[in-house]
Amino acid sequence: MQNYNIREAEFNDSSPILKLIKELAEYENEPNAVNLLVEDIQKDGFGVKPKFKCFVAEIDNCIIGMALYYPRYSTWDGQTLHLEDLIVSRNHRGKGVGKRLYIAFINEALKAGFKRVEWNVLDWNEVAIKFYESTGAEILKDWRTVQMPIKGMIKFIRSNNKN
Amino acid sequence: MQNYNIREAEFNDSSPILKLIKELAEYENEPNAVNLLVEDIQKDGFGVKPKFKCFVAEIDNCIIGMALYYPRYSTWDGQTLHLEDLIVSRNHRGKGVGKRLYIAFINEALKAGFKRVEWNVLDWNEVAIKFYESTGAEILKDWRTVQMPIKGMIKFIRSNNKN
Numbered sequence: 001m002q003n004y005n006i007r008e009a010e011f012n013d014s015s016p017i018l019k020l021i022k023e024l025a026e027y028e029n030e031p032n033a034v035n036l037l038v039e040d041i042q043k044d045g046f047g048v049k050p051k052f053k054c055f056v057a058e059i060d061n062c063i064i065g066m067a068l069y070y071p072r073y074s075t076w077d078g079q080t081l082h083l084e085d086l087i088v089s090r091n092h093r094g095k096g097v098g099k100r101l102y103i104a105f106i107n108e109a110l111k112a113g114f115k116r117v118e119w120n121v122l123d124w125n126e127v128a129i130k131f132y133e134s135t136g137a138e139i140l141k142d143w144r145t146v147q148m149p150i151k152g153m154i155k156f157i158r159s160n161n162k163n
Numbered sequence: 164m165q166n167y168n169i170r171e172a173e174f175n176d177s178s179p180i181l182k183l184i185k186e187l188a189e190y191e192n193e194p195n196a197v198n199l200l201v202e203d204i205q206k207d208g209f210g211v212k213p214k215f216k217c218f219v220a221e222i223d224n225c226i227i228g229m230a231l232y233y234p235r236y237s238t239w240d241g242q243t244l245h246l247e248d249l250i251v252s253r254n255h256r257g258k259g260v261g262k263r264l265y266i267a268f269i270n271e272a273l274k275a276g277f278k279r280v281e282w283n284v285l286d287w288n289e290v291a292i293k294f295y296e297s298t299g300a301e302i303l304k305d306w307r308t309v310q311m312p313i314k315g316m317i318k319f320i321r322s323n324n325k326n
Contacts (some may be wrong), residue, residue, distance in 0.1 A: 075247055084238055120308055145303040148269070
């Protein structure tokens with residue numbers, strides 16, 4: 001097995017990061033869902049006020065995986081750290097790369113004083129769920145995610161201005 | 164019906180904000196889950212680097228409801244705004260206070276250029292789910308929330324350092 005290295009992502013990783021995001025979207029049956037451009041990753045991740053941080057896994061100058069995360073706030077526990085994406089490119093799965101990225105993320109949260117880590121998983125992704133449970137994480141059965149995209153937001157606000 | 168006012172929360176609202184958070188925790192059958200102190204709300208909401216923002220609903224100098232939110236990051240759409248808590252005190256429900264707070268939150272997200280708003284709901288909270296759906300929001304059926312509290316984080320990292 002080749003040696004790989006886990007390190008913090010840098011500006012120049014923006015393009016491979018976007019590639020991994022698109023690979024995950026395909027895996028989640030949403031191949032056209034990624035609206036971000038490489039310039040967005042550059043600005044949002046490595047600009048003046050970064051919106052997220054990221055670890056990458058690298059072999060021979062090639063990015064094969066990443067863990068992208070940002071802080072959230074719980075009104076029960078205070079600041080928590082949210083793992084938005086944990087991705088390993090398909091040709092490099094089964095080598096423990098994902099686990100090393102996951103450990104790097106949880107270590108980072110501990111070092112920085114966060115009281116909880118959290119993320120989301122698709123309910124049909126049994127491999128991921130088994131892995132998370134094996135690490136002691138808890139799948140919350142009774143919480144649902146609710147979303148309203150910008151089109152819905154505009155429509156809702158317009159209909160309320162009429163009333 | 165008494166007139167109420169929606170405004171941005173201030174430092175001095177920290178104590179009534181914490182009271183509302185505790186009232187919601189009781190409603191969610193988790194009366195002892197709130198580990199935050201009023202000093203945490205003061206620092207995290209109104210300190211040098213605020214971790215959240217909040218709208219409050221007020222009648223006669225009395226805070227009767229709140230919408231607490233913060234930015235998140237989607238690797239599909241960029242920055243989104245997350246509604247952590249939407250709370251109306253039980254004696255003031257059914258007067259449209261929650262809807263006014265919800266509108267204030269979505270308006271704020273639109274003005275600030277966020278591409279999506281999102282939040283979580285308990286799957287047995289039918290009143291809330293009906294309200295959200297009536298506004299055009301979508302309940303995502305196939306996503307689950309995963310969490311690991313600090314005790315689990317320490318245990319997991321220790322067990323991996325041994326290997």
